Amino acid sequence: MSTPKLIKGFKTFITKFPKAExxxxxxxxxxxxxxxxxxxxxxxxxxxFCSRDVEQMPDEYTEYVALFRLPxxxxxxxxxxxxxxxxxxxxxxxxxxxxxxxxxKNTIGGTKVVDETFEVVVARIMDTWTIEVKETVxxxxxxxxxxxxxxxxxxISLSADGNLSIPDSFLTSWQ
Numbered sequence: 658m659s660t661p662k663l664i665k666g667f668k669t670f671i672t673k674f675p676k677a678e679x680x681x682x683x684x685x686x687x688x689x690x691x692x693x694x695x696x697x698x699x700x701x702x703x704x705x706f707c708s709r710d711v712e713q714m715p716d717e718y719t720e721y722v723a724l725f726r727l728p729x730x731x732x733x734x735x736x737x738x739x740x741x742x743x744x745x746x747x748x749x750x751x752x753x754x755x756x757x758x759x760x761x762k763n764t765i766g767g768t769k770v771v772d773e774t775f776e777v778v779v780a781r782i783m784d785t786w787t788i789e790v791k792e793t794v795x796x797x798x799x800x801x802x803x804x805x806x807x808x809x810x811x812x813i814s815l816s817a818d819g820n821l822s823i824p825d826s827f828l829t830s831w832q
Contacts, residue, residue, distance in 0.1 A: 661754075661756045663756055663757050664756055671734055673695065673698065673723040676726050677725035677782075679728065679783065681781070682782075683767075684799075685800045687724070687739075688739050688741075688746070691722065691724045696723075698738070700715045703715070703721045707721075707749075719740065719742045721741075723738060724737045727785045729784070729785040730752075730785050730815070731817075733754040734755075735751070745767065745770065748766040748767055749763065750763050750815075752819040754819070761819055761821055765780045765813060766790065773796060774795060776794050778790060778791070779791045779807065786814055787812065788812070789810065790812070791809065792807065
């Protein structure tokens, strides 16, 4: 059986994502930790591999950082990207097949400022297949929140074929 041919430039792109040691929590501290080692992705590179609309270039206030790759996803690549913009940032889980074709892209965490409140979603990737998600809406600075501040907990699962099982009503206002 022959090895699938990679999309041009994908090998360089995927090397920007080091394999993670799990479990890992995606919160405000996560970006600081990974951005020390990982350089931001250019908007062009992000659009080329991570966007379904290659004609839609992000605005000048949006930036992306390659965080990590899930270690045991054998059917392709599962990576997490941080997307930051004005008054909001998101953690995106992207699933690629072995050639580099984007199969799935979902927001799994982040913070969004709405009026004078923060909508905060913290994701904890337990293993390659399971993500626990906690949500809250608060007027407290997100970096000062403790576990008691989160009232809703949900679970997301990744199947071997790259599909995500996401609960109904999860981040519907963020899509």
